Amino acid sequence: MSEESALRKISQIIEPEWVREGAGVKLRRSIGGGMLDHLDPFLLLDHFGSHNPKDYERGFPMHPHRGIETVTYMLAGLVRHKDSMGNTGEITSGDVQWMTAGRAILHEEMPEGLGGHMEGFQLWVNLPAELKMCDPRYQEMKAKEIPFLNPVKGVLIRLIAGTYGEARGPITEIAADPIYMDVAVHGGDRFEYDIPAGHNAFVYVFNGGGNFCGTGVEATRLAVFTDGDRIEVTGGLLGVRFLLVAGKPLNEPIARYGPIVMNTTEEIRQTLREIRDGTFIR
Numbered sequence: 001m002s003e004e005s006a007l008r009k010i011s012q013i014i015e016p017e018w019v020r021e022g023a024g025v026k027l028r029r030s031i032g033g034g035m036l037d038h039l040d041p042f043l044l045l046d047h048f049g050s051h052n053p054k055d056y057e058r059g060f061p062m063h064p065h066r067g068i069e070t071v072t073y074m075l076a077g078l079v080r081h082k083d084s085m086g087n088t089g090e091i092t093s094g095d096v097q098w099m100t101a102g103r104a105i106l107h108e109e110m111p112e113g114l115g116g117h118m119e120g121f122q123l124w125v126n127l128p129a130e131l132k133m134c135d136p137r138y139q140e141m142k143a144k145e146i147p148f149l150n151p152v153k154g155v156l157i158r159l160i161a162g163t164y165g166e167a168r169g170p171i172t173e174i175a176a177d178p179i180y181m182d183v184a185v186h187g188g189d190r191f192e193y194d195i196p197a198g199h200n201a202f203v204y205v206f207n208g209g210g211n212f213c214g215t216g217v218e219a220t221r222l223a224v225f226t227d228g229d230r231i232e233v234t235g236g237l238l239g240v241r242f243l244l245v246a247g248k249p250l251n252e253p254i255a256r257y258g259p260i261v262m263n264t265t266e267e268i269r270q271t272l273r274e275i276r277d278g279t280f281i282r
Contacts, residue, residue, distance in 0.1 A: 005194070005228075005229045005230050006197070006227075006228035006229050006230070007213055007228055007230055007231070007232065008195070008201065008213055008225040008226050008227065008228035008229075008230065008231050009213050009214065009215070009225065009226045009228070010212055010213060010214075010215040010217070010223045010224070010225060010226075011224050011225065011226045012036070012223070012224040013215075013217060013221050013222070013223050013224075014030050014035045014036055014221065014222040014223075014224070015030075015035070015220075015221060016028035016029055016030040016033070016047060016220060016221075016222065017029050017030075017033045017034060017035070019033070021046070021060065022058065022059055022060030022061065022063075022109075023058035023059060023060065023061055024058050025048060025055065025056045025058065025059060025060065025111065026048070026050060026055040026056065027046045027047060027048040027049075028046065028047040028048075028220060029044070029045070029046050029047075030045050030046075030047070030204060030221075030222035031043065031044050031045040031123075031202075031222065032044035032045065032046075032124070036222070036224070038126075038254065039200050039202060039224060040126070040200055040249035040250055040251065041125055041126040041175075041176040041200070041247045041248065041249055041250045042123060042124065042125060042126070042200070042202075042245065042247060043068060043124040043125070043126050043254075043256070043261060044122070044123065044124035045121065045122075045123050045124075045204060045222065045245075046121065046122045047119075047120075047121055047204065047206060047220065048111070048118070048119065048120055048121070048122070049075070049076070049117075049118060049119030049120065050113075050117075050118060050119075051113070051116045051117050052116070053113055053116060053118075056111040056113070056118050057111070057112075059108065059109060059110035059111055060108060060109040060110070061108050062106050062107065062108045063106065063107070063108070063258075063259055064104065064105070064106050064259060064260060064271075064275060064280060065099075065101035065104075065105050065106075065107070065259045065260065066101055066102075066103060066104055066105075066132070066259075066260045066261070066262070066271055066280075067101065067102075067126070067127055067132040067133075067260060067261040067262045067267075068101055068124050068125065068126055068127055068259070068261045069098060069099060069100045069101065069124070069125040069126075069127060069174070070097075070098075070099045070101065070122060070123070070124055070125075071096065071097070071098050071099075071121075071122065071123040071124075071125060071180070072091050072096070072097045072099075072109070072120060072121070072122050073095075073096050073120055073121045073122075073123075073160065073180075073182070073243075074091050074092060074093050074094065074095055074096075074119070074120040075093060075094075075119040075120050075121075076093050076113070076114065076117045076118060076119040076120070077092075077093065077111060077112055077113040077114050077117060077118030077119065077120070078090050078091060078092040078093070078111070078112050078114070078118075079091045079109050079110065079111050079112070079120070080109070080110045080111075080112065081097065081107060081108070081109055081110075082107065082108055083105055083106060083107035083108075083136075084104075084105055084106035084107065084281050085105065085136065087138070089140065091120075091140075092142075092143070093114075093143065094142075094143025094146065094158075095140070095141065095142050095143055096139075096140070096141045096146065096160050096171065097138065097139075097140045097141075098138070098139040098140075098141075098161075098171050098174070099136070099137075099138050100127070100134065100136060100137045100138070100139075101136055101259075102127070102131070102132070102133060102134040102135055102136045102137070103132070103133040103134065103135070103136070104136070104274075104280050104281055104282070105136045105281075106280075106281060121204075121243065123180075123245065124261075125174070125176050125178065125247065126176070126250055126252075126254065126261060127175060127261075128175050128250050128252060129252055129263050131175055132262060132263070132267075139170070139171050139172075141160070141170045141171065145170050146158050146159065146160055146169070146170060147159040147167045147168075147169065147170075149164060149165075149167055151164065151165060152189075152190075152191075153186075153189055154185060154186035154187075154188070154189025154190075154235065155183070155184070155185055155186075155189060155190075155191045156183070156184040157181050157182070157183050157184075158181060158182040158183075159181050160180040160181060160182070161174065161178045161179060161180040161181075162178060162179030162180065162181065162246075164181070164193070169181070175248075175250075176247035176248050176250070177196075177199070177247060177248045178245070178246065178247040179195065179199070179201070179244065179245065179246040179247070180243070180244075180245050181243070181244050182241070182242075182243055183233070183241065183242055183243075183244055184207075184239065184240070184241040185210060185233055185234070185235035185239060185240050185241075186235050186239045187235045187236060187237050187238055187239045188234065188235060188237075189234070189235050189239075190232065190233070190234050190235075191232070191233040191234075191235075192230065192231070192232050192233075193230065193231055193244065194229055194230045195225075195228075195229060195230065195231060195246050196229065196246075196248075197227060197228065197229045198227065198248065198249070199246040199247055199248055199249075200224075200225075200246065200247060200249050201224075201225045201231070201244070201245065201246035201247075202222055202223060202224045202225060202245055202246075203217065203222070203223050203225075203233075203242045203243065203244050203245075204220075204221075204222045204223075204242055204243040204245070205217050205218060205219045205220065205221050205222075205223070205240060205241070205242040206219050206220055206241060206242065206243070207219050207239075207240065207241035207242075208235070208236055208238045208239045208240040208241060209236040209238075209240055210233055210234055210235045210236045210239075210240035210242075211233065211234040211236070212231065212232075212233050213225070213231055213232055213233075216236075217242075218236075219240075231244075255267060255268050256268075257271070257272065260272075
């Protein structure tokens with residue numbers, strides 16, 4: 001790393017809000033809530049997890065999406081998925097599903113625990129205007145397809161999107177040019193990473209705590225970085241595990257109605273008319 005590179009700093013630390021979504025799934029929301037409406041191009045980050053099946057067993061029944069991408073990453077348990085295109089499948093521990101909803105998709109997600117425990121994340125990524133009506137598609141990666149790296153002492157990385165050294169995550173061809181990785185840093189050890197200047201970036205700490213560019217952040221908190229081109233993380237006494245996420249901002253107007261995100265209110269109205277008239281799925 002160049003000595004002239006600019007170290008990012010922490011500009012905001014957010015305590016997630018407890019909310020219930022779908023048919024009553026209890027989760028922590030850190031982006032898309034009252035503290036942080038969005039962080040362009042990211043529209044929502046939910047952390048769901050419980051040892052009590054009553055917190056998640058009713059799941060997320062069939063619902064529409066348009067204009068966004070949804071990213072589901074599982075730590076424990078599984079999510080059964082099916083959609084209006086006839087696709088079915090399971091997202092199990094360590095798996096990632098990157099779904100580009102594009103012009104229209106209806107889908108349902110039904111979580112199940114293993115031994116009662118279910119945990120994971122869902123991130124929503126905005127699509128630029130030119131791609132909001134693209135054909136829906138999936139990039140589904142099993143845990144064994146995601147690079148697992150131990151680049152330096154005390155640092156473990158699951159690389160979902162973006163690059164680290166010569167390694168590249170399996171999720172590609174995404175408009176936001178994202179970085180998405182699951183990072184563990186042992187106590188006292190150090191992780192450094194270059195992030196392109198201009199990308200918005202955050203970490204979500206879900207285990208332990210550490211020092212992020214000079215600021216302490218503990219679980220469960222989301223920390224937003226200022227601009228710059230690198231970050232430095234030192235694991236706390238018991239180590240730290242976090243999601244590192246970054247992406248290129250779209251700098252476009254946002255009009256949203258739940259899982260439908262367009263650029264104008266008229267596009268939202270048109271989508272709602274299609275849902276009402278039965279022409280949303282063609």
